[in-house]
Amino acid sequence: MSEMYCKGCGALIQNKDNTLPGYVSDELLNSKNPAEIICQRCFRIRHYSEVFPYTVSNSDYLQVIEKIKSEDALIVKIVDIFDFSGSFVPAIKELTGNEDVILVGNKMDLLPKNVKPSRILSWLQVMLNSQGFTVLDSVLLSAKYGDNFDELMEKIYQYKGKRNVYIVGSSNVGKSKIVNQILRRYLGAASDIITESLSPQTTIGMIGFQLTDGTYIYDTPGVINKHQYMHYLTRPSYKMTVPTREIKPMIYQLNEGQTLFFGGLARLDVISGETGDVISVVTYFANTLNIHRTKTLKADKLYVEKLYSLLSPPFNKEEDVPKWIYHEFRIRDNQKYDIVFSGLGFVTLRAPFCVRAYAPFVVGVYTRLAII
Ligand SMILES: Nc1nc2c(ncn2[C@@H]2O[C@H](COP(=O)(O)OP(=O)(O)O)[C@@H](O)[C@H]2O)c(=O)[nH]1
Ligand SMILES: [Mg+2]
Structure with missing residues (x-):
């Protein structure tokens, strides 16, 4: 067979292994114009939304x-x-x-x-x-x-x-x-x-x-x-975290000692706000992701008891979300900043503030000047 490439994914067309990208049956190869052929994996992704994890090394x-x-x-x-x-x-x-x-x-x-x-x-x-x-x-x-x-x-x-x-x-x-x-x-x-x-x-x-x-x-x-959540979640969970339409920001007035959970995937604790009292936190996440507010004192217990239910996604233990760590951000000027949970979303708040942002250790958490 002369070298041909799938026009859907660019993989080399092959008739040997139907578990790999580029597979086309002999029957199809002989019956179709080569320029028209897409491989079995592309066909299935397109028509049945099937998932085929494959790693390009x-x-x-x-x-x-x-x-x-x-x-x-x-x-x-x-x-x-x-x-x-x-x-x-x-x-x-x-x-x-x-x-x-x-x-x-x-x-x-x-x-x-x-x-x-x-x-x-x-x-x-x-x-x-x-x-x-x-x-x-x-x-x-x-x-x-x-x-x-x-x-x-x-x-x-x-x-x-x-x-x-x-x-x-x-x-x-x-x-x-x-x-x-x-x-x-x-x-x-x-x-x-x-x-x-x-x-x-x-x-x-x-x-x-x-x-x-x-x-x-x-x-x-x-x-x-590798820093993205998608590598650790099942498809239904991942779908709930990916924004597909215009994000509706939500505003939370938080006191010191209050916490927001973003599903069971991230958490933000307010250690201290602007003047020691209320701080406005605007959240930008997929509209389908459930945000839950609680007292920081109760947060650890809630996480243990309500992960996979109130705090979801993830929905089950099989989703191997790596251990959380926290990143502390203490900023003293008076500009607006975003704290970003890479691949999940971000929150915006005006400095000065001190917050702790929790996420699985593989996920990038960083601050930047506010985009909005
Ligand atoms: N909301 C939105 N989603 C997009 C846009 N462009 C791509 N996507 C979605 O992002 C995902 C990845 O797109 P794809 O073109 O396969 O990304 P690639 O891996 O960079 O080639 C798909 O689910 C797309 O539907 C866009 O402009 N807006
Ligand atoms: Mg692509």
Whole structure:
């Protein structure tokens, strides 16, 4: 069989092992136009929403992006606006060897509608500066609703010259959805070509498409981010933690000695507030995640007794959520800050404050200047 690649996930087409990506039966191989074939795994993800955990090892991934290193390319780096630090992958420039990067903040539709895009763009710039990272330009997108794609394409053509374009970023930031939108809107595709899914590691290899000037645009597999909750939860639990529509912020007036639980996945204790009394905490999490307020004194006991019920997800012991640790944040100026539970959500509060944020030790918990 000559080498063919699945157009849904980029895996090498094979007829040997139906548990691996790229499997196509001999029957199908002989009966269909090779350009039309998607592998069994892509077919099942698309039609039955089945999950196929598969790990692209780091060495596989490096091999894939080795191709980018060997050429002068335009990199379009995607971040999830809702989880900037968790999805940023500072090493992208070293990994790809390319200096020319357009930054895309995706999933704009999740932020409350009253947030101005100009504010998010200048916030992105502050975040980039703090990482010592420079880019040619930045664009905000919603791949879900197709917002701002004209601007993205204008910028791509403005900067690319004769170079190929690579869409890169960590898993689940929406790379495949973005390329599908580009294919539909500008390259005449009648339907989505690449397989997208809620699970990480859906895209296995590079998937290239010819642009109108004869160069190529490539979707790539994601850089793995082990700090995300999704690796520890079952699919029903994970689904409840992933925001799929505009987030409705909730405001809690908390006193010292009060605690918020975010399902059974994270917790925030107010040690001291602004003037020693009430502190406003605004929460930004999936609307489906249950937030529970209690006294800090009772919090440990409640966690032991009500994990998997009142404090859920997780829903059962099989979900192997690693042990919690806490991070203490004591800030004395009077600016607004976010405390981010990477991949889950964030809270906003005005300093000065002292809080403790609890999460499984593998999950990144950090503070940043407030995005909103
Ligand atoms: N709300 C929202 N969800 C998105 C957006 N783009 C992608 N997603 C969802 O994020 C998940 C991952 O998307 P996918 O394109 O497979 O990400 P990839 O791993 O970077 O290729 C899927 O469940 C998508 O539906 C967006 O703009 N808004
Ligand atoms: Mg993908």
